[in-house]
Amino acid sequence: MEFHRIERPAQAFQQPVTAGHISRISRRVLGRDAVAAVELGLGMYNTTYKVTVEGLDRPVVMRFAPEPARQFASERELMRNEYATLPYLSVIAPLMPRVVAADWSHDLIGRDYLVQTWLDGVPGPDRLPGYPRPTWTSYFRQLGEITRGVHDVRGPGFGPVAAPVYDTWSQAVTESLRQIAADLEGAGLEAADLRRAAALAAERHDVLDEITEPRLLTGDLWTVNTMLAAEAPVPTVTGVLDLDRTWWGDPAADWTIRMASRKQDERLAFWESYGEPDADPAARWRSLLYELRHLGAVRLEQHRLGQAAAVRDSYAGVAAVLAAALTGPLSRVV
Template identity: 50%
Template sequence: MEFQQLERTPGSFQQSVSAEQVQTMCRRAFGPDRQIVSAVELDGGMYNNTYRVEFAGERPAILRVAPEPSRQSRIERELMRNEHAVQPFLAPIASLLPQILAVDFTHQVIGRDWMILSLLPGVPAPEGFESWPRSEWGPFFAQLGAITRQVHDVSGPHFGPITGPGFRRWSDAVVAVLQDTAADLEDAGLDARDVREAVTIAEKNRPLLDEVTGPRLLTGDLFTINCLVREGDGPLTITGVIDFDRASWGPPEADWTIFMASRRTSPERDMFWTTYGPLSTDPAAVQRRLIYRVVHLGAIRLERQRTGRVDALAESYEEMSEVLASLR
């Protein structure tokens, strides 16, 4: 078997698996007769280790391996199990999702969760954008808005992650994730006083947060980087969407997709809202969205620390300071 892995420093968060481990996982999933031709580790992801696996006489597949449990933070614990659990609720966009071919949470083969998925057609959207002028990007964002709306129209049983813990009140879910984020940042040796202040603000705004009722399905991490687009001529078309490991139940305006779609404006990006629909301009909704920004900024800070982008940490503190000033 040809085997290629990315070069990583010994202390990096993502730890590659060996060629022997890849073979063992694939044989456990498909039996001893499946011949593996090659396994190539893919760049771009920042949490799981991902490999494109080629088989003799069979379709290629994607192997994803989660971090060891001891390396997972509070707000990123057992994300692969969360992604597995959300699949039935993603039925409205099933045609755009990879099929799960095998999944193993036993830790008998390797002390990490792993799953194998079908390979979707297309290339990552940021790569695909290079083939089209910016003026042609509008249809992509319109499709993304429609896909997001389909997900957000799915109702759920509780607030919080798909696999739990589940909360009856939205304010409990928000306070819990902010508390966990602060603890994770402190464990990483970062200053989390601003996130601790956000916890206090969320506590004071519980009545405002609890105006939200009826949890909806949130994508958790859907934006350009997790969309695949068609190669070749024709309009910029989404062929697949991936990585729903951070999916949860909550109000649509708290979703990462809405956070990202709102961060910048341009004629092309604004096509998102033509299919998704406009955000509420009610003062209470605007105030809640500020709290949601704090949640996302805390997660961004932790990710930058985890992936070694310490030079970008200052930006999260500056933006957090601006949001907290508005909330005060």
């Protein structure tokens, strides 16, 4: 079998699999031999291969989760969370790859893996810059429509789709912040600021618990998780992938909403199809808590990727947001 892997340092978080693993999985799942496998550089968590299989007209994708011992508690079993979310994503099913097989047995390899259909198109970060910027509004308008459809899905409780599920939104937010802080501390990093954020979430649970209806959050949807048509005259979304950080909660807490709000540029078109965000004082205060959670998760990812300077710089950003949350009109100092 022709086999191409990305060369990474031995200590890199993303670890390859072998040609033998690909071959054995292909024979078990598809009943056919793999003839070529190329590792894709998409994503920074799972390890992904485009696999050509004997007798099939189209390639498949094999995605391998990190070994369990390498996963942080706040990022544990993300692939299983993604799989558990699929029954709730019929609203965007035409845009998503289909699952051919999911295997959590660790029989052939000591990692969870998915085999999925191949999505046509070009990764968003590669194709979008090739269009004139005025046409980007079309892309962000589509992204707003996709996100609105996902956020309209109602759930059974708060927290990660695969579990644990909490009775209240404040519990889910508080526990998430505590878990991120524990992961940072376990990695030898200071996390007193995230501990303070968790304490603030618990203290002002009443503001968080104004959110009483759990909605489905994409968790990570933005340009990097979309595929675009190769030749369309304007940016046209043909695929959405890697929704492994899905949550039940307040749509305003979604990563997509955070990214759509960060700049006053072409992405303003997002709100034309999504709808205007809530801007009352309670919603603005909750957004500060959500930003603290995002910044904590980003710090953990930066550490995982060996970006020491970015980790150091993260503390100033968290301090500024935490100060705003602690001194805002809806807060009491804790």
